[in-house]
């Protein structure tokens with residue numbers, strides 16, 4: 246159960262966000278703002294308190310707050326993003342996290358370690374961490390050491406193609422896992438109820454479980470039906486503008502329960 250969510254309004258520079266899909270074109274800023282508002286409205290429907298941070302104009306990708314921290318039931322871990330243009334996002338995130346976690350429960354991934362929250366998938370007290378172009382071995386080592394200090398655990402999942410771990414695999418509680426592409430057969434996930442996302446709708450593998458409701462990106466009918474068939478109430482949110490810069494539903498928020 247989550248009680249709190251943090252989001253950050255996209256800044257005008259979001260149109261210059263990092264992308265591996267330039268052929269999709271640049272995001273339309275006004276539409277991105279509208280979609281962000283709808284995202285917040287959907288989150289609010291799930292009963293959480295949403296903290297909306299102002300645009301951070303120096304950082305094109307700063308609306309993707311998920312990458313800046315990993316917020317657990319025991320501690321907050323401020324990351325060190327692997328993308329150079331994103332490292333500075335952390336500075337504005339630290340004072341925000343300090344409002345929700347006591348100082349002695351805030352930990353930091355330190356250089357040369359890098360880690361982005363999109364590479365972290367929480368399953369109860371266990372955290373899977375993708376080793377990606379953004380999250381390196383040293384970042385994972387530090388991250389797992391921090392988790393263990395708090396009685397939590399972590400394990401590394403090597404990634405082959407995707408940007409982040411949660412680009413392709415997402416946990417919907419009740420042992421249910423949405424999997425696409427390289428995650429369909431990974432031994433790490435053999436014990437879950439796996440729901441396979443067809444390649445044509447792979448983007449929609451990035452759904453988020455919010456207190457029993459699942460947010461699903463709009464425009465992916467197979468995934469929508471699949472998630473409904475699993476018994477969840479579904480809220481659709483259009484994220485077309487964020488998709489153009491590799492952003493999914495989970496990237497746009499930090500979901501947690503405050504410790505203070």
Ligand code: CIR
Pocket residue numbers: 262263264306309311312328331362363364409411412490491492493495496
């Ligand atoms: C980036 O490449 O960093 C952004 N354009 C997209 C970040 C997506 N974040 C996520 O999957 N957690």
